[in-house]
Amino acid sequence: MAYKIAVFDAKPYDMVTFNKVNEEYGFELIYHKEHLDKNNVLLASGTDAVCIFVNAKVDKIVIDKLHSYGVKLIALRCAGFNNVDIAAAAEKDIKVVRVPDYSPHAIAEHTLALMLCLNRKVHRAFLRTRDGNFSLIGFQGFDMYGKTVGVIGTGKIGKVAIGLFKGLGMNVLAYDLYPDTKWAESAGVKYASLDELYAGSDIITLHCPLTKETEYLIRDESIAKMKKGVMIINTGRGKLIHTRHLIEGLVSGKVGYAGLDVYEEEGAYFYEDHSDTVMTDDVLARLLSFNNVIVTSHQAFFTQEAMSNIAHTTMENMLDFFNGKELKNEIVYKAE
Numbered sequence: 470m471a472y473k474i475a476v477f478d479a480k481p482y483d484m485v486t487f488n489k490v491n492e493e494y495g496f497e498l499i500y501h502k503e504h505l506d507k508n509n510v511l512l513a514s515g516t517d518a519v520c521i522f523v524n525a526k527v528d529k530i531v532i533d534k535l536h537s538y539g540v541k542l543i544a545l546r547c548a549g550f551n552n553v554d555i556a557a558a559a560e561k562d563i564k565v566v567r568v569p570d571y572s573p574h575a576i577a578e579h580t581l582a583l584m585l586c587l588n589r590k591v592h593r594a595f596l597r598t599r600d601g602n603f604s605l606i607g608f609q610g611f612d613m614y615g616k617t618v619g620v621i622g623t624g625k626i627g628k629v630a631i632g633l634f635k636g637l638g639m640n641v642l643a644y645d646l647y648p649d650t651k652w653a654e655s656a657g658v659k660y661a662s663l664d665e666l667y668a669g670s671d672i673i674t675l676h677c678p679l680t681k682e683t684e685y686l687i688r689d690e691s692i693a694k695m696k697k698g699v700m701i702i703n704t705g706r707g708k709l710i711h712t713r714h715l716i717e718g719l720v721s722g723k724v725g726y727a728g729l730d731v732y733e734e735e736g737a738y739f740y741e742d743h744s745d746t747v748m749t750d751d752v753l754a755r756l757l758s759f760n761n762v763i764v765t766s767h768q769a770f771f772t773q774e775a776m777s778n779i780a781h782t783t784m785e786n787m788l789d790f791f792n793g794k795e796l797k798n799e800i801v802y803k804a805e
């Protein structure tokens with residue numbers, strides 16, 4: 470009998486890729502549009518595993534319910550796992566697996582797209598020329614060549630992004646809690662302290678995970694240490710930035726540009742069409758009102774290659790679990 474998997478947050482494009490890849494695996498995939506949280510966890514009853522995405526809210530209440538339904542596996546189809554209470558899962562012996570590496574290129578390339586678009590005002594030029602307006606007023610950019618980009622987090626994505634920035638002839642200042650000095654030497658990258666990075670960067674881009682230490686890393690105090698007119702790019706996780714403080718920085722001109730693929734309250738809006746309703750999130754509405762801010766809907770991962778890799782690794786993770794094999798992509802709880 471096929472193992473039953475409740476696949477939450479399932480969009481048409483997820484179903485296309487998952488159904489295709491599942492031809493090799495034969496799971497019974499039960500799709501749900503909603504992201505898993507305490508209000509809909511009942512949908513997981515009678516299944517063997519849940520497959521979830523970035524905006525699921527898997528807290529202790531959800532874990533306890535999953536346990537009571539006999540669900541033994543949470544398969545994240547993403548890299549970040551800040552939205553799952555790993556301690557609560559470990560306590561109930563529910564395994565948690567993820568897809569740590571599906572295409573760092575997808576996210577790094579989207580990061581560069583945001584930078585170039587903001588710098589050269591492509592988002593505004595697109596609208597202007599459609600309206601028959603061919604004026605260049607307000608569109609002056611700067612050469613990326615020779616500018617300094619500060620990269621926070623030099624893991625898989627940060628490293629690929631740095632390769633792209635170097636290709637443009639940019640200087641790189643890197644910061645990581647666990648610097649990879651061997652790689653830095655061979656790549657010609659300089660690690661700096663966070664304060665040095667803030668003070669010396671024209672552009673700052675975030676590629677570290679969301680943890681207790683990195684929550685609101687970018688806030689009033691850190692913004693105060695940055696260059697006037699700095700560009701901030703976040704393709705990491707929304708809560709790396711204190712959005713109200715970012716808005717204050719944008720209003721004062723301290724922050725010159727923001728490219729945000731993630732937003733701290735994105736769960737209520739991202740991945741859905743809300744164009745027929747009034748926006749009730751005043752912070753998001755304010756962000757969207759700036760002409761020097763681009764918000765994309767957590768789409769940095771969204772390439773054909775990444776989607777296919779995500780589906781394959783997720784199914785391999787689940788198969789390994791059901792076959793009692795070692796779980797190479799397990800998130801193991803470490804007590805603090």
Ligand SMILES: NC(=O)c1ccc[n+]([C@@H]2O[C@H](COP(=O)([O-])OP(=O)(O)OC[C@H]3O[C@@H](n4cnc5c(N)ncnc54)[C@H](O)[C@@H]3O)[C@@H](O)[C@H]2O)c1
Binds near residue numbers: 570623
């Ligand atoms: N927007 C998207 O679609 C998307 C897709 C994938 C991943 N992401 C985000 O990107 C993040 C990075 O992904 P990755 O694959 O490069 O992960 P990774 O684990 O390869 O790299 C993360 C790096 O951050 C460093 N780090 C950890 N704590 C830190 C801290 N306090 N300060 C500075 N650096 C710290 C780690 O040492 C590591 O080098 C993920 O955690 C995820 O949140 C976003």
